[in-house]
Amino acid sequence: MVNREDIRKYFSRYFLGRIPVHSFCFSMHKMNVLNLNRNIEVYKGVAKARIISPLQFSCGKLACVNSSMKMKSLSAKIKGDKIKSYAPGEIKSKEVSLKIAVHLRKWRKQFALLPQERRNRLSFIPINERVTEKNEFNLAYFQPIIHDNVSKLVLNKQNGSLFIWYNSINRSFDPKGLYMYKRLGDKDIDWRWIEIGSQSKN
Amino acid sequence: MPVADNNSLAYIIIEAEEGSFRGAVLASDLRGIPVDFRYTEPIRPTKLEKVLYGNALEVYLKEELILESLIRAVEAKPALWICREQNLLAPLRFFTKSKAIMLMNSNHHPLDSAGDIESTGENGVYFVQADSVSAPLKITFQPNVAENEVKFVVNLLVNASQTMELTEPFSRMQKALRTIATEIQGDGK
Numbered sequence: 001m002v003n004r005e006d007i008r009k010y011f012s013r014y015f016l017g018r019i020p021v022h023s024f025c026f027s028m029h030k031m032n033v034l035n036l037n038r039n040i041e042v043y044k045g046v047a048k049a050r051i052i053s054p055l056q057f058s059c060g061k062l063a064c065v066n067s068s069m070k071m072k073s074l075s076a077k078i079k080g081d082k083i084k085s086y087a088p089g090e091i092k093s094k095e096v097s098l099k100i101a102v103h104l105r106k107w108r109k110q111f112a113l114l115p116q117e118r119r120n121r122l123s124f125i126p127i128n129e130r131v132t133e134k135n136e137f138n139l140a141y142f143q144p145i146i147h148d149n150v151s152k153l154v155l156n157k158q159n160g161s162l163f164i165w166y167n168s169i170n171r172s173f174d175p176k177g178l179y180m181y182k183r184l185g186d187k188d189i190d191w192r193w194i195e196i197g198s199q200s201k202n
Numbered sequence: 203m204p205v206a207d208n209n210s211l212a213y214i215i216i217e218a219e220e221g222s223f224r225g226a227v228l229a230s231d232l233r234g235i236p237v238d239f240r241y242t243e244p245i246r247p248t249k250l251e252k253v254l255y256g257n258a259l260e261v262y263l264k265e266e267l268i269l270e271s272l273i274r275a276v277e278a279k280p281a282l283w284i285c286r287e288q289n290l291l292a293p294l295r296f297f298t299k300s301k302a303i304m305l306m307n308s309n310h311h312p313l314d315s316a317g318d319i320e321s322t323g324e325n326g327v328y329f330v331q332a333d334s335v336s337a338p339l340k341i342t343f344q345p346n347v348a349e350n351e352v353k354f355v356v357n358l359l360v361n362a363s364q365t366m367e368l369t370e371p372f373s374r375m376q377k378a379l380r381t382i383a384t385e386i387q388g389d390g391k
Contacts, residue, residue: 100245100247100251100263100267102242102243102245102267102268102271103242103243104240104241104242104243104271104272104275105240105241105242105243105382106238106239106240107239107240107241107378107382108236108237108238108239110378110381111228111236111239111374111378112235112236114374114377114378114381116234116366116367116370116374117367117370117373117374118367118370119367121335121336124312124334124335124336124337125335141335143333143335144333144363144364144365144366144367146233146365149233149235166233166234166235168235168236173232173233173365175364175365196364
């Protein structure tokens with residue numbers, strides 16, 4: 001009787017190298033099932049607000065943290081320049097004054113050099129009442145002028161006003177009026193002082 | 203406390219120009235001759251001050267800070283304080299605790315004679331004929347002013363107009379401020 005082993009050997013010799021024989025394992029790999037769900041963790045992005053009075057910064061007390069850190073003992077061991085105290089986070093605030101300052105100056109002496117100005121008042125005196133003589137016509141009338149105090153008179157040709165420089169030392173208070181007039185045929189203008197109140201004939 | 207000097211007047215001007223504020227006070231005798239003149243250096247508010255004070259900045263500077271400083275600086279005590287801005291009148295009276303008016307020239311027809319008064323119809327505002335050869339002046343008192351105060355002020359102005367031109371000091375003060383500003387600019391260069 002031919003046993004099965006003999007048959008296998010026979011056929012294996014016969015087919016040797018012609019048919020590849022593979023073994024096959026039916027055992028399946030264990031599948032890993034992954035959960036796609038995510039856990040959401042919420043972090044607070046904003047820290048609690050801290051309000052620090054600016055006065056705390058200006059008083060300089062933050063710098064005193066140095067004393068608790070014993071920086072002195074550290075500095076003694078280091079050769080060379082001493083380490084200057086340093087407080088991290090030290091903030092210096094600048095105080096802003098809310099009061100606006102006013103600076104006053106005296107200028108009386110210089111101001112006294114400025115001339116007073118008189119405008120022409122001729123238009124307020126009716127033509128038939130103006131003080132004038134024959135062959136004269138008035139161009140302007142100025143008042144009041146303290147005649148005894150006058151040190152200089154200048155006619156402002158731009159607007160017809162009169163500049164007056166007074167000598168302030170003189171204490172006279174005697175006011176006068178001043179006519180500026182022209183005589184027919186003359187090129188130059190002339191001046192006439194009159195008492196106040198007599199600037200018109202009435 | 204100085205006694206009121208019936209022979210002097212005090213003129214006040216406060217100007218705002220190109221973002222800066224300045225003021226001046228002139229105390230003069232009745233001839234217009236200066237007894238005292240003081241001015242403030244120009245005040246130019248910073249951006250921070252503009253933000254902090256807001257709309258109240260101009261009022262604070264003109265009607266309080268500059269005005270009060272000028273009034274305090276004047277050593278004499280004049281019989282009358284004179285301004286030409288309506289909004290300065292009430293604070294001027296408040297700080298000086300004295301008689302104060304706003305004074306302006308007018309184009310009103312001349313009144314009959316020197317010393318004449320005509321009401322404008324507004325409370326406390328009058329035309330006053332100070333002398334016989336000019337248009338009347340327009341004078342503003344505080345509302346409901348007492349009649350005797352009006353008389354006192356008119357008498358003073360009529361008296362002063364015999365020896366000085368009453369509104370002229372304002373233009374002289376402006377010239378002075380312009381001269382000072384030019385000097386300051388010259389020094390700064």
